[in-house]
Amino acid sequence: MTPTSLATAADSAGCCPTGTQESLGEAKAQDGARVLKALADPNRLRLLSIVKNGPQNGTCVCDLTGPLRLGQPTVSHHLKVLVDAGFLAREKRGTWAYYTLRPGALEDTAALIRGL
Template sequence: MSKQADLSMLGQDDVACCAPMVREPLGEEAAAELSRMFNALPDPIRLRLLSLIASHEGGEACVCDLIGPFDVSQPTISHHLKVLREAGLVGSERRGTWVYYWVLPEALAKLSALLVGIDISAEPPKVLASEAVQASDLVITMGCGDACPYFPGKRYLDWQLEDPAGQGVAAVRPIRDEIEQRVRGLLAELGIEAAA
């Protein structure tokens, strides 16, 4: 018997059949929220701005870095950034003279979940419960140290990773990719075949 673990990642073609829109109708509140987000994206300037911000080094971009790539005025860029912010796609903060923007990962997760079918927006990190540790053969922690429950006889791995809290998409992606790499390595070590 072949052991296989499903490590489906966002963006794989095989999950498109199961998108939430196909399984069940959207509720009124969810439809209104998602509609605001999608309505902000049809404009090519806004879509490019979102992409520039998300891919900017450090996961955030100064408005001063966002004007150059466009053949429009600074007030026009500011208008488009305001639309993205009001749609809940980006966050912003004034620092001295400049405003810095970052993509809100939870907003992108909601859009992706609707289209692709993997909804992690309702899955925030959880405190490791004693019951879960007792029922496990292997426990992987990510920096909780002495705060995590400990039971003799269990195998523990503590993966030291950068904390993704409050960081932009560009900073979170490498952390996500490192977790995937470690999970695949662990599965190989355990003799479990991982899905591609």
């Protein structure tokens, strides 16, 4: 068989069937990449873990610099990335900001990965 006849035979046999599930669209892929990128940093993973396992009424930013041994501006940057990605909620109380895990955030991320 020639290469052309092989390709024609493969096309007619349906060798590359598409799945029944629709592939990830461009907008959803952009959102998903932003979410996964937020998790792709060890300091942000640690922050997420600390906040998730912290007090139910929120973890103060002042309590997050010590465990990570990072300065407040760096910790605040990482927290902003996690808030923007939808993992954390931020509440201002006086001069301090308190962070809580956004309900459903981890489940949403797991669903994103399962949906691939």
